[in-house]
Amino acid sequence: QPVLTQSSSASASLGSSVKLTCTLSSGHSSYSIAWHQQQPGKAPRYLMRVEGGGSYNKGSGVPDRFSGSSSGADRYLTISNLQFEDEADYYCETWDTNTQEVFGGGTKLTVL
Amino acid sequence: EVQLVQSGAEVKKPGESLKISCKGSGYRFTSYWIGWVRQMPGKGLEWMGIIYPGDSDTRYSPSFQGQVTISADKSISTAYLQWSSLKASDTGMYYCARKASGTYLDGFDLWGQGTMVNVSS
Numbered sequence: 001q002p003v004l005t006q007s008s009s010a011s012a013s014l015g016s017s018v019k020l021t022c023t024l025s026s027g028h029s030s031y032s033i034a035w036h037q038q039q040p041g042k043a044p045r046y047l048m049r050v051e052g053g054g055s056y057n058k059g060s061g062v063p064d065r066f067s068g069s070s071s072g073a074d075r076y077l078t079i080s081n082l083q084f085e086d087e088a089d090y091y092c093e094t095w096d097t098n099t100q101e102v103f104g105g106g107t108k109l110t111v112l
Numbered sequence: 113e114v115q116l117v118q119s120g121a122e123v124k125k126p127g128e129s130l131k132i133s134c135k136g137s138g139y140r141f142t143s144y145w146i147g148w149v150r151q152m153p154g155k156g157l158e159w160m161g162i163i164y165p166g167d168s169d170t171r172y173s174p175s176f177q178g179q180v181t182i183s184a185d186k187s188i189s190t191a192y193l194q195w196s197s198l199k200a201s202d203t204g205m206y207y208c209a210r211k212a213s214g215t216y217l218d219g220f221d222l223w224g225q226g227t228m229v230n231v232s233s
Binding site: 095096106 | 147149156157158159162171173207209212216217219220221222223224225226
């Protein structure tokens with residue numbers, strides 16, 4: 001079954017860019033993933049789906065500052081022009097026939 | 113507006129039963145899988161299971177199989193998560209979420225606001 005690995009924390013300055021990584025386990029490097037944002041005290045919010053080939057599709061209303069990409073087993077979420085409201089937990093998600101659903105452990109992003 | 117609206121917070125005692133709900137609106141409820149996700153205090157997201165309201169096809173995470181029951185009433189566009197005998201360790205926030213397409217082999221693209229369940233003697 002696939003396993004998703006995320007760094008537990010990241011930080012970046014207001015107005016800068018940050019690239020969060022979600023790594024798929026061996027044998028699952030072609031899988032698509034989804035990124036979700038969870039601001040403090042709120043429900044998760046879908047951001048985008050990222051394909052193994054690097055293309056991505058964002059959810060409705062997701063700002064242009066958010067983009068996705070891919071390299072090998074790594075799936076990325078890049079946030080440019082960081083705002084204080086981007087301070088949140090970010091989770092990646094994948095799925096397959098056998099296990100149905102897997103979440104990464106989440107990355108806590110701090111905006112300095 | 114496309115949305116999932118969940119039932120309100122619950123405070124229960126160990127051993128009690130509970131059924132929480134998730135009502136979909138603004139889209140064809142029977143055509144999209146609905147999943148349930150647990151988040152224990154200060155922790156990450158855990159997938160519990162998923163149901164296709166069109167025919168009630170249900171799949172469970174091995175971690176939650178036998179611990180909860182997922183169901184749906186398509187006539188009122190509502191999915192449910194229920195416990196027959198709660199434990200203190202069931203305390204947490206529970207989210208319903210919709211799969212992005214008509215297959216479960218896709219990500220969740222719509223989340224409910226969450227239902228807090230507090231189980232304490």
